[in-house]
Amino acid sequence: MDVLTIPPPGGPAVPPHTPRPYPLDVVQGDRVRALAATLASGAGPGAVEAFWVEAARRGTPLVEPDADGYVVTFLWRDPVAAAVLLHANRLTDFRDLGQSLMRRLPGTDVWHLSYRMPATWRASYRIGPLTEPLAAPGSPAIPDRAAWRALRAAARTDPLNRMPLRERTGRPPLSVVTLPGAPAQPWLARQRGVPRGTVTTHRVGGHVVRTYLPPGARGRDLPVVVLLDGEVWAADGRLPSTMDNLAHAGRIPPAVVLMVDSGDVPTRTRVLGCDPGFAAFLADDLLGWAADRWPVTADAARTVLAGQSLGGLTAAYAALCAPHRFGAVLCQSPSLWFPGGPAAEWLTGRYADAPARPLRWYLEVGTREWDLIGPVRRFRDVLNGRGYPLTYAEYDGGHDIACWRGSLANGLTALLREV
Incomplete structure (x- = not known):
């Protein structure tokens, strides 16, 4: 095994959770206020129906300009629910x-x-109608983690939203x-006239691997991207269209992407928890398997290891173990709290x-990740202090594939453009 074994300490792989350090700016949207006034004046049920027709036409949430940004109004239509809970990424706090x-x-x-939010905000959300009431606004009641998981399991897609993400x-x-000032994500959607790569599914060493091959892949020493949580990226993470668009525009060279599925929650927690065996699989087995089948590079400088959350942690860990195989690391919101507790x-x-290893970095975190932004900034400072080439970014959002899938293109461009 070529990987340097760096065993992690013992301890629970349970993320910390401190209360959201600031209150949300809860307001009332103009359209809801107008409906309330109309009903108070004696209007019949036709006013409510007209409100829903307009909401469906516009799409939800409703977004209204405000002097300090935008008022974002989430809506749910339900005549029988006892309570309705909004699950908005890194706005909702179970405490x-x-x-x-x-x-x-x-x-x-x-x-x-309705919340007042800055123009730069982007987030994913679901809405949870409940058959039993919860604590009233302002109550200090705190559900335990099991109760919180049950609440999340009841959450549904907003039927009037026009941007679903599986x-x-x-x-x-x-x-x-997505508010008007949020970072553009121009590389996600399929573009007319752009040649398409192909995605095939394989099983390698007990892991499901989805492989993206760029158009015209034969006869080239192609860069390689190893991307964790492959089942997310092959679907609405939009990895194939992103790679097609970036290469066609000349932003990156055509590259092979090896998307490694992470499996169910227990499996993901184990393999993405700084596991030396999984690091060895990525560096030795997976890259060797790909080299036997496609014209991929053996140059570490042209091999990117990428991940988000626990995947970002694992990307940083495996690169530390195998810098001779991975010369570039793309970390989005890495779970640097691992393993929790005193370590x-x-x-x-x-x-x-x-x-210091011969590694180049792209590192980012959302400014609404109140438990994670401090650890990521400290990691950034360590990388800078050790002289690692680093592109660092923060975005107005949370721990969220809705943000990561757009900025993945920024990381790939930073790490592949000049190799």
Whole structure:
């Protein structure tokens, strides 16, 4: 095995959770206020029906300009729910559910919740109608983690939202809200006239691997991208169209992408928890398997290891173990709290103590990831202090595939454009 074994410390792989450090700016949207006034003046049920027709025409959430940004109004139509909970990425805090409970206009089926948000915000969300009431807004009641998982399991896709995003098979699609000043994501959608690569599915060493091959892949020493959580990226992560578009525009050279599925939650937690065996699989077995089949490079400088969340942690860990195989690391919101408890930020310490490796970096985190932005910034500072070439970015969003799938193109461009 060529990988240097760097065993992680023991301890639970449970992410920390501190309360959201700031209140949400809960307001009332103009359209909901106007409907309430219309109903108060004696209007009949036709006013409610007209409201829903307009909401369907516009798509939800409703977005209204405001002097300090935008008022974003989430809506749910339900005449029988006892409560409706908004699950918005890194806005909803299970320790403070009062600010995520939707309000019902009395005598109607209109549930609503409005936040004032800056123009740069993007997020995914689902909406959870419930048969039993929750604590009223402002109550200090806190569900335990099991209760929180049950609440999340009840959440559904917003039927009036026009940007569904299927994160994983077996779960309802996410809905996405993007405000006008959010970073553009121009490489996601398929573009007319752009040649398409192909995606095939394989099993390698017990792992499902989805392989993207660019058009005209024969006879070239192609760069390689190893991308974790492959089942997400092959679907609405839009990896194939992103690669096609970037290469066609000359932003990156054509490259092979090896998307490694992570499996169910227990399997994902195990293999993406700084596991030396999985690091060896990526560096030795997977890259060797690909080299036997396609004209891929053996140059570490042209081999990118990419991941998000626990995948980002594993990308950083495996690159530390095998810099002779991976010369570029793309980390989006890496779970640097691992493994939790007193050994938190263990991998940051390993990078601080180890000799610098020949690695180039793209590292990013969302400014709404209140538990993670501090560890990522400290990791950034360690990389800078050790002299690693680094592109660093922060975006107005959370721990969210809706953000990562757009900025993945930025990372690939930064790491592949000049190799």
